[in-house]
Amino acid sequence: MSNAVLALQDVSRHYRGKGGLLRKGDTLRAVDGVDVTLAPGETLGIVGESGSGKSTLGRLAAGIEPPSAGNVTFKGKPYAPIGSSAWRRQRRDVQVVFQNPSQALDPRLSIADQIRGAMEAHRLDTGKSGAGSLDALLARVGLEGLGRRYPHQLSGGQLQRAVIARALSLSPDVIVCDEAVSALDVSVQAQILNLLQDLQAEFSVAYLFISHDLGVVRHVSHRIAVMQHGRIVEAGPAGDVFASPRNSYTKALIAALPAASPSARRARDAKRRLDFAKV
Numbered sequence: 621m622s623n624a625v626l627a628l629q630d631v632s633r634h635y636r637g638k639g640g641l642l643r644k645g646d647t648l649r650a651v652d653g654v655d656v657t658l659a660p661g662e663t664l665g666i667v668g669e670s671g672s673g674k675s676t677l678g679r680l681a682a683g684i685e686p687p688s689a690g691n692v693t694f695k696g697k698p699y700a701p702i703g704s705s706a707w708r709r710q711r712r713d714v715q716v717v718f719q720n721p722s723q724a725l726d727p728r729l730s731i732a733d734q735i736r737g738a739m740e741a742h743r744l745d746t747g748k749s750g751a752g753s754l755d756a757l758l759a760r761v762g763l764e765g766l767g768r769r770y771p772h773q774l775s776g777g778q779l780q781r782a783v784i785a786r787a788l789s790l791s792p793d794v795i796v797c798d799e800a801v802s803a804l805d806v807s808v809q810a811q812i813l814n815l816l817q818d819l820q821a822e823f824s825v826a827y828l829f830i831s832h833d834l835g836v837v838r839h840v841s842h843r844i845a846v847m848q849h850g851r852i853v854e855a856g857p858a859g860d861v862f863a864s865p866r867n868s869y870t871k872a873l874i875a876a877l878p879a880a881s882p883s884a885r886r887a888r889d890a891k892r893r894l895d896f897a898k899v
């Protein structure tokens with residue numbers, strides 16, 4: 621794809637064993653010869669079971685881990701060496717939203733101060749975030765008037781909104797969402813997914829949307845890539861992959877989607893609920 625904002629070409633990430641689970645001398649192919657492109661403003665969903673290499677792929681795409689082989693390019697250029705000033709500049713353009721927002725935020729700082737801090741670190745005018753003023757940005761993500769709160773004073777969904785606001789304040793081209801809604805109640809998940817979609821429509825940000833949950837990925841993705849053992853075994857437009865999966869592993873994942881009955885949904889909700897401190 622020539623206009624790709626992000627491209628991974630034949631990218632691998634191998635880990636060498638140092639003893640323990642991975643024996644000394646053994647090589648684990650966490651990502652193995654993967655080709656992925658992301659167009660401006662699109663959402664590419666990455667699905668696969670635990671250990672299939674999704675998070676490793678996300679770190680490679682975000683430039684926070686170097687590939688063992690292959691090329692990762694952002695707007696046609698390879699990432700600068702990790703830690704260099706050019707790399708720090710690129711970090712602004714490709715943001716990451718992880719599963720646990722309370723770990724991503726500093727408990728000692730108010731939400732507004734964390735966003736200001738991120739902008740100042742990138743020498744941006746804190747009066748002009750991606751969505752205008754800081755207050756306007758907070759309102760845009762559903763945190764109107766909550767900028768002075770500290771992380772422990774917010775619910776799980778509000779914390780993830782704060783992380784999204786901080787990412788958005790840097791006007792990124794890409795946000796890697798790694799299990800970004802997996803720790804939230806199902807009803808809150810839907811709100812955050814809708815917010816991400818609205819923000820995409822408004823700011824043309826592209827998402828590499830990583831999740832083990834095919835139902836969630838189906839909701840937000842334009843295209844889907846299915847990972848198994850570090851490789852992409854099937855990829856295509858989301859509708860096509862769901863309507864007529866070709867790969868047997870994809871078929872099994874789709875068959876395992878939870879039933880949509882209210883009791884099945886309640887059971888799933890209860891399983892996922894995390895004991896976040898509520899306001």
Ligand SMILES: Nc1ncnc2c1ncn2[C@@H]1O[C@H](COP(=O)(O)OP(=O)(O)OP(=O)(O)O)[C@@H](O)[C@H]1O
Pocket residue numbers: 635648649650668669670671672673674675676677832
């Ligand atoms: N830094 C590392 N050192 C050694 N092995 C690693 C490292 N990071 C990941 N791995 C291994 O690489 C494989 C892929 O892990 P990865 O976290 O990318 O998978 P995943 O699909 O995101 O799974 P999960 O959803 O459980 O996080 C796993 O076997 C994991 O144990």
